[in-house]
Amino acid sequence: MEVLDQLRSDTLNTVNTLFFKIGEGLISFIYALLVLVIGWAISKGVIFILRKALTVSNIDKIGDKVNESDLFGKTDFKINISEVIIGFVRWILILVFMIIAADVMQWTIISVEISNLLRYLPRLFSAIALFMIGVYIAxxxxxxxxxxxxxxxxxxxxxxxSMVFYGIAILVTITALNQAGVDTTIITNNITIILGAFLLTFALAFGLGSKDVITNLLFTFYARKNYAVGEKIKVNGNEGEIIAIDNISLTLKTATGKVIIPILQVIENTVEVKE
Structure with a gap:
């Protein structure tokens, strides 16, 4: 008889404990659900206010500059800074309330992992912001x-x-990746070689391009030395009075109107000076 009583007592205790745990879990679930609902409502309000503030600030102009740079080529991909910021804030709020809900449910592992993700998001956001500002400057x-x-x-x-733009863009991208926690050791170890090749190419291109400028300056010096505003000349069948001499052309006032003659033609052709 005592054995039956003990068995009955143990069974009742087990059932009571089971129902207590179920009730406790149900209450925790209701609290967690309530936290998520409140979080959803708060997120909606914060996003609404933030969207209005970003619209007033015209921050999307920076995104427009990045899109104008065609960094991603001729594609339909466009950067909308307002939506990027709103997306980050929305997910931060969602993760915060998910952490609270997980703590209420005593899901420690989930709470810890979401907390780790939440700590990483500001770092990722700062990397994206750095990239956008860098591309804008480039x-x-x-x-x-x-x-x-x-x-x-x-x-x-x-x-x-374009070479200068992509050079700056590459440096900004590497910096942004470092900020985001991405290992760029291979790239940074070879960055000196890349920059050296880039600067050499730039120097050669600048030297070749400046040759034409120096030539034009010499031609202009020659023209201004031999001809003066107010003189009457005839060149390539155009006869008239010189009214202007600049770095690339000479302007004549003829009987029919103004004629602009490239300095190179003045130098290479016979010019008749009228008395």
Whole structure:
């Protein structure tokens, strides 16, 4: 009889413990679900406010500059900085509330792993931001070099400016990868050779391009030494009064209007000076 009583007591204790654990787990599940619902509502509000703030700040102009650089070639891939920031904030909030929910459910392993991912996200975001800012600066430098070479009438403006752009873009990419925690040892070990080859190519291209500039400057010096504004000349059948001499051309005022003659034609052809 005592054995039966003991068996009955043990069975009741086991059932009570089982139902207690089920009830405790159900309550934890309800709390965790409540945390996720509250987190979802808070995330919606934060994203709404953030989207409005980013729209007012016009931060997408930086993304437009990156897209204009055609870094990814002629593709449909476009960078939208607002959506990138919103995406990061959204996932950070989701992960934060997932950690809280996992702690409520006492899922320690899941909570720890999500926490590790959450700690890595700011590092990844800073790497992407560094990359975008670097490409923006590289594009600005490319346009400045292209404009300088064009204003000096130097050949190879597009090639040289593109080389400088991609050189800066490569350095920025390596830096961004390091910031993101990617091992770039192989690349950095050979970066000196890459930069040396790049600078040598740039020097050769600049030297070849500057040859035309020096030639034009000498031609201009010759033209200004032998001819003056106000003189009447005849060159290549065009007769008139010199009204301007610049680095690349000579302007005549003829009976029919203005005629712009390249300096090279003035140098290479016979010029008749009228008294």
């Amino acid at each position: 594009n600005f430098v490319r346009k400045a070099i292209h404009g300088l070479f064009t204003s000096l009438n130097m050949s190879g403006a597009k090639i040289i400016s």
